[in-house]
Amino acid sequence: MHTFTEASAAMARTLADLCLDRLAMQAPLDNTLTPQQLAEQAGATVTRDGIGAQRAAQLWEDVLAPACLSVDHPRYLSFIPGAPTKAAAAFDMLVGASSVYGGSWLEGSGAVYAENQALRWIADLVGLPAESGGVFVQGGTIGNLSALVAARAAIQHRRGERPARWAVVVTGETHSSVKHALETVMDVDIVLVPGDERGRLTGDAIRHRLTELDAVTRDSIFAVVATAGTTNLGVVDDIAGIADVATEQGWWLHVDGAYGGAGLAAPSVRPLYAGIERADSFIVDPHKWLFAPYDCCALLYRDPVLARAAHTQKAGYLDPVTVEGEWNPSDFSIQLTRRARGLPFWFSLAVHGTDAYTAAIEQTLHVTRAGRQLIDEAEHLRLLVEPDLSVLIFERIGWTPPDYARWSSALLDSGHAFVTPTRHGDQVCTRFAIVNPQTSIDDLATIIDSLR
Ligand SMILES: *Cc1c(COP(=O)(O)O)cnc(C)c1O
Secondary structure, eight states, rough: OOOHHHHHHHHHHHHHHHHHHHHSSOOOOOOOOOOHHHHHOOOOOOSOOOOOOOOOOOHHHIIGGSOOOOOTTTTTTTSSHHHHHHHHHHHHHHHHHHHHHOOOOOHHHHHHHHHHHHHHHHHHHOOOTTTTEEEESOOOOHHHHHHHHHHHHHHHHHHHOOOSSOOOEOOTTSSHHHHHHIIIIIIEEEEEOOOOOOOOHHHHHHHHHHSSSSHHHHHHHHEEEBOOOOTTOOOOOOHHHHHHHHHHOOOOEEETTTTTGGGGOOOOTGGGGTGGGGGGGGEEEEHTTTOOOOEEEEEEEEEEHHHHHHHHOOOOOGGGOOTTTOOOOOGGGGGGSSSOTTTTHHHHHHHHHHHHHHHHHHHHHHHHHHHHHHHHHOEEEEOOOOSSSEEEEEETOOOOOOHHHHHHHHHHHTOBBBBEEEEETEHHHHHHHOOTTEEEEEHHHHHHTTOO
């Protein structure tokens, strides 16, 4: 298994060819299979003697891969799609072949150096100071959790005591991963502040909510989470107003830009993020709107020393790793061993330069604005929320939930598009999330037509 033979060469070539094919063509949208269908078509794949490279690769190509939706399809507009650049996707193969340990400087200095340059570009977009820094983690979920754990430790250290309960301010549109991190993982309470008519969390609403709370609850708050681009609505919170309250109250300001943080690189929407430079921590998922393959989240701290104090793992065998002055990515999140998952993103940034990223993000915003126009002009549709970024949420006038469900399944079954129903308040509706520069105005037009 570990020696390179002619058979391994043939196998590697087969897989390299499959990679090349996948990079060269637009894969079909594909569809989901049931467990029974997969059992019939793929059968038992793990056996005592092995089924051999040829057969396993063939199974992937013929049965398993077509049972995975292609998130980079230009008419995949559900949830938040992905759209890796060819450079990022191709470099991901090399990362896989390279056995790089990305957790420490001692073991992965070259990788960590490159990743840190990519992180620096993001920190500059946010406006974080020179000493800021962080780590690429698996996704926004781990990024949010790691930031909030650092926040709690930092505020507890500053106050020198811990209240009976800790709490964090969020709003209804705050991502489920934040609420899950707080309530389920960290056992922290949530202080829910109502959003405005577009679901935005504002400084004024937080101030008002504070007047309703008793002193014990007020004192239990250590952080507020602002969202730079809500997932369902694509709306940016009042970050400057929230930052003012955070400063007044001595709270940590965490900004969740998992989806929308990419818009920082687009001059046409950059003013929406005013105040973001005051964040104590920030995340953005390059696997969403920054064109990296899964999975990749950039986690940044204004003061990494505070994060290190919370996250550094101590064990005798780790002593050689904890050298003063060396940047150990594992010190900044809840994970130790780490794939150097920022490298595909770094490679693509290095190859193309940051202007190409700005242009690609502006392209998706341009298509979104044109799509908004199409919705405005269609008398069978009604836009539900004024968009900030690249999400359009709208209703088909007169439709009930089963109508949306039927339409959505038919679109996917025909291989044309993947657009799922969603909810806004109590209303079932649908939405487009556009992060793929290859999504065209025409793509949106054909889907809008299918809603007649
Ligand atoms: C997607 C998303 C997350 C979760 O990120 P994962 O990479 O899926 O773990 C968190 N917050 C927001 C705003 C998101 O859009």
